[in-house]
Amino acid sequence: MKRRKFNLMLEIKNLHANVNGKEILRGINLTVRPGEVHAIMGPNGSGKSTLSSVLAGNPVFEVTEGEVTFEGKNLLDLAPEERSCEGIFLSFQYPVEIPGVSMVNFMRTAINEHRKYKKQEPISASDFLKLMREKREVVELDNKLASRSVNEGFSGGEKKRNEIFQMAMLEPKLAILDETDSGLDIDALRIVANGVNKLKSEHNATLVITHYQRLLDYIKPEFVHVLYKGKIVKSAGPELALELEEKGYDWIKKELGE
């Protein structure tokens, strides 16, 4: 495995986390540098979604041990919104419906909070609308969706496209795509993946969390990790994803002596 000699972006050391007193993450170690694409794969219940939630700071999960640094800052000390403003974006596996909050109002508030964090002036209404228009095209999002309440009545595919649209708006440094492929048909999958690829640069990184290989046909990772029972049990190049696709996860369990 070759690693670029860039600065560290995300560094996870021995991360343990609980939900409702039950330990889900049992010592995760992972390093992500700018420009890299990592895929985290693993069977159901291995802790993939927990990892993304913990990185985004979902208060349901309790971190019991370990460290996470993001660009030198202790991530675990930051509130979810501070993490977002620092440049972490989570594309939710199940985007939340928020009736009564329009997409426009929601996105403008988010953009302005990010700008405030960077000590910038609020965006003007015309610039904002221009930005919306421009970024909508990234994921071919219908103008009508933008005028509706957040995710309310969106189809599964629309919700996921809406996630990537928000990602385009907020221009994160680290994008965490939590099972973004679930519930997508092949066309929607291509649109979403193209969107993600368009936003990729050498300055940002992507963490793709997925159960299947098929998303990785579009978003090509350089590193593939297998998460099992709350630990990364195997890391390798993209060939690992293909091997998993072919053989399933059982051989890994065997390797681990189970």
Place this chain on the structure above:
Amino acid sequence: MIIEQQYIDLYNQAKGMINRHSSDVLNAPREQAFADFQKNGFPTKKSEEYKYTDVSEFFNLDYGFNLNRLAVPVDPYEVFKCDVPNLSSLLYFLVNDSYFAKPGVGKSLPASVFVGSLKDFSEKHPDLAAKHYGKLAKTENDGIVAFNTVFAQDGFVIYIPKGVTIEKPIQLVNIFRGDVDMMSNRRLLIIVEENAEAKLLSCDHTIDEGRKFLSTQVTEIFVGKDARFDFYEMEENGVDTCRVASTFVSQEANSNAVVNSITLHNGRTRNNYEVTLNGQHAETHLGGMAIVDKTQSVDNHTFIDHAVPHCTSHEMFKYVLDEKSIGAFTGRILVRKDAQKTEAYQTNKNICTTADAKMYTKPQLEIYADDVKCSHGATIGQIDENALFYLRARGISEKEARMLLKFAFMADVIDNIRMDAFKDRLKLLVEKRFRNELAKCAGCSGC
């Protein structure tokens, strides 16, 4: 009957003065109302209908009355600068319970229409007034309606004769002003005849903070056949103001009415809304919101009577309760025996944001007909934690996210408003209220 006694004595002493400064129509039911009040007194918490708000307590203070109808030294046209932007309205004022007439301020209304002082109306159209005044608000059923009928000397009237449409919203601003603690007892009478149409926006403002005010208001609304009437009530009172308001609506066939009650800021409030659907295919939209904190309390008590078949009612009330506030909601829907094909839908949703806030809700369906569609739902809960996290994960601060979600919670109540300029204005006011920026009405320089 200790609290009642001082008012009984007052009436016995001041009877002559009260009558002298009022009109025959208003004087006519006074004695009967007085007898009813003596018999029933103020309702207490022991009464099922008032179990969550002790209204008798509101009256247990030494308030001033303006029975001699002295002019209150205030010009509301000076004090009240706020106007709903883009809402070109026909503006009227009540100062405490007196109609405020400013010479030279005219309104362009058809001659057949009457909007103004109830006392003047009942002198100009005694038959019309007598035919409607006190006909919905029965003094034998409710001690406070009786009390109001005993002491009310004036109020506000809207009379829209057959076939007339008033496009512009009528705006009634009620101002509470006093150098001592004051009580005002006012009446609203609204007659919208067959195929006529009007909209009323009525708001309450306390001007003198630090003074205690008590307002009793009885509103009677007659919506004729094929008529349309919208009534928006917005309360922006001070924390030391108590309000007891009873609104009675009677709807004829094919009529359509909106009654929307918005408690933006208050002290202690008890609102009664009673809607009777008397004609087939009448439709009513009863709704409201209450945003309360500190030790404020709001008790909305509603009753929709489906007396005839083929009527529809939509009812929705929402509350957000913060700090030590108390909310109560009672929603009774009665579908009478022959009221087949009734559709009645009711929702009451509430958010409590602190451990000290209390909410009581009591939806009631009483159904005596079989071919009906009725439902009610009530929830009490908190802000959705998933939605909160979603917003925070997009960089929105927790405080801001909570504000957004509370605002979103109220969105469908605001959407029910059929007056666009007011709708936009209210969105702003609600947002400000949740940001704690609005202690009182922002545009009102006297506040």
Place this chain on the structure above:
Amino acid sequence: MQEEKDILDEVTTGDYKYGFVTDIDTEIIPIGLNEDVVRLISSKKNEPQWLLDFRLKAFRYWVTLPMPEWAHLQIPEIDYQSISYYAAPRKKEGPKSLDEVDPELLKTFDKLGISLVEQMALSGMAVDAVMDSVSVKTTFKEKLAEMGVIFCSFSEAVHDYPDLVQKYLASVVPYRDNFYAALNSAVFSDGSFVYIPKGVRCPMELSTYFRINAANTGQFERTLIVADDDAYVSYLEGCTAPMRDENQLHAAIVEIIAHDRAEIKYSTVQNWYPGDKDGKGGIYNFVTKRGICKGDSSKISWTQVETGSAVTWKYPSCILQGDNSVGEFYSVAVTNNHQQADTGTKMIHLGKNTKSTIVSKGISAGFSQNSYRGLVRITKNAENARNHSQCDSLLLSDKCGAHTFPYMEINNETAIVEHEATTSKISEDQIFYCNQRGISTEDAVGLIVNGYAKEVMNKLPMEFAVEAQKLLAISLEGSVG
């Protein structure tokens, strides 16, 4: 299909099939109620002084009370002095074995479908049968005793387990609770007593059949169920009465207590005589049922199918005192002809993480009035309380009424309380669809009603579910036209 066919047969033939009178020698004390009557009841049952004192206190309190009027019921004035407060099948001593039980009595229970002999032999269900005021026979007592389970008549319990009775009697429903609770506490005659010791899962369903037989009598039984730590019991109650032209009074109390991690399931199929088609006669059923989840993680579940009685006034409730305790209430109430029912539940959340579920299905037909009345109260210290209530009403005629009166009182912001209610009728499309498939309208109604009530029926133990299903159909016979 066979089972359904049977139900339909019943529908076409059935009237109130339990309306016979048993001709057995009955001892009835004269009508009227005063302190002497209370003393007489107590002495007939050889009660200890403390119990007599309790009765007298209750009586003295009762005479100060007016009859409650808040329910949505029209009840004619009841003359409490024209009722006999004690009636018992005459006997010299309690029966030692089935052979000693009056054969007429055994036949009665045979007719009711509860042959005590058969029960003992076959079904593995322990039955206590209460006729008028006295418990006549409890089956399976010995077998249960091996596990330490006490299941006996209330009178026996007073003599054999005075400490337990004294400890728990009126601990959930004090005599001052309400008018009928006071009355019952003064004059209660018999009932069942159940105690499940620590860690014991009662191996069989315990069941009591109540029967009012004698004329002009009231029935006032009292049931007390205690499940100690980690214990489990499922208890069934069935009720019938003969057809009589005058109204008869039934005012019972049920108290249940669940200690740490204990679970009590209480199921009722109430089929007291509902009166005739013109509303003549029938039982006035005023019952106070309440359970307390005293221990942490305990659970009380009420399931009721109410088809009988002229008037029903009944609110089986749960006090959720232990942390993580659970209360459930599943109810089907059917009213037809001139029946009136005002029934529901109270869920009082005191402990942390307490949870309650309410499912109420009301079915009204004829000229009847059917009300759901419920209270969910979340007290200040009940952190993270959850309640979900679902109250549905089905109207089968245009002369009947269906009403809901839910009260929600929330004093803790971490609570989530939801209430939903709907009212509907059986649609013509549904009936037509069934008709088109060859099902008569009356049968279609039976099918649809059973489907509508399924959520609750599924909570009943098997034996009861079949009976309850039949009852539903019979109760609604002739209601569609």
